[in-house]
Amino acid sequence: MSDAEVDLTDPVLASEAELAFEGALRPRSLEEFVGQTRVRGQLQLLLSAAALQQRTPDHILLAGPPGLGKTTLAMIVAHEGGRPLRMSSGPAIQHAGDLAAILSSLVPGEVLFIDEIHRMARSAEEMLYLAMEDFRIDIMVGKGAGATSVPLDLAPFTLVGATTRAGLLPNPLRDRFGFTAHLEFYDEAELEQVLARAATMLGLAIDGEAIAEIAGRCRGTPRIANRLLRRVRDYALVHGGRADVDAVRAALELYDVDPLGLDRLDRAVMMTILTRFGGGPVGLNTLAVSVGEEAETIEAVVEPFLVRIGLITRTPRGRVATPAAWRHFGLVREGVEGPTTLPIDDL
């Protein structure tokens, strides 16, 4: 998702001012970047080796759900190497010519960030293969029988691609990245660090218990953590109280964020599987139509988190609700004996 767009699937909508603030909260170095220990180590090695040999680092693909730090890492790659950064996105590259214009104007060593790279035009994708491999493109001059292709040398650059749907990238493109980083959801301890850092930057006095409560409810996602923190700040401000655990609970209830961090769309998806399809299996497209949302959003935004917390599983025949899901929503599957509700701690 590009940072210019407001994420409509987010539990708490962001205003423009808040998007700007999100930018200000971005860690600027690998050292400041919380969590993703594995990816951080891998990136560190790749960047240090390139620096030692004084060459441009290999191309990097960053894959994972929205809000886990892909754009942030792309900026860090440029910043750590002291390289200029050019930002573009798949949807902005609808013709090979759009890409040729960008590639031919890169300066040596520049980092080219293409967000949502899976949404780039096919013709541009093919141009990119050659550019990534040989730092060269072929430009077509003229039309019809008289058309000729003219090779154009490019400055060496590092491509950083980001995608929420690595599976949609054609193999030839995926294979040309020297390294693919799969970003994972953050655990609660890491999210607490993200929140503590953001609270300091916001000048918000908040206690550890309140931070832990938010960390447990932000879908393993730093972007959501930062947004929920701002809603808690608002709540404390308006009610003239402290940003304590009561303020967190009240604010998050107001914004429909449940104790597991599920937002309205997550719950709509779960309730559809549970009540309309008897727990599944249900196919992705059927599910998307039933909740009135794009299949891509369900697959990239909603599903990874529901799978991760064990509420659904993906099977070849479709999505299936787990026993934990029936319990969380206090429902009983038809034909199955059992208690109607269990405390959430049992999940």
Ligand SMILES: Nc1ncnc2c1ncn2[C@@H]1O[C@H](COP(=O)(O)OP(=O)(O)OP(=O)(O)O)[C@@H](O)[C@H]1O
């Ligand atoms: N590891 C981290 N440590 C601290 N803050 C982080 C971290 N990762 C992300 N953030 C915060 O979360 C926000 C969202 O991160 P970012 O924009 O990089 O996500 P993204 O993966 O590019 O999302 P999208 O797929 O929607 O573009 C940033 O403003 C940043 O402050």
Ligand SMILES: [Mg+2]
């Ligand atoms: Mg991004």
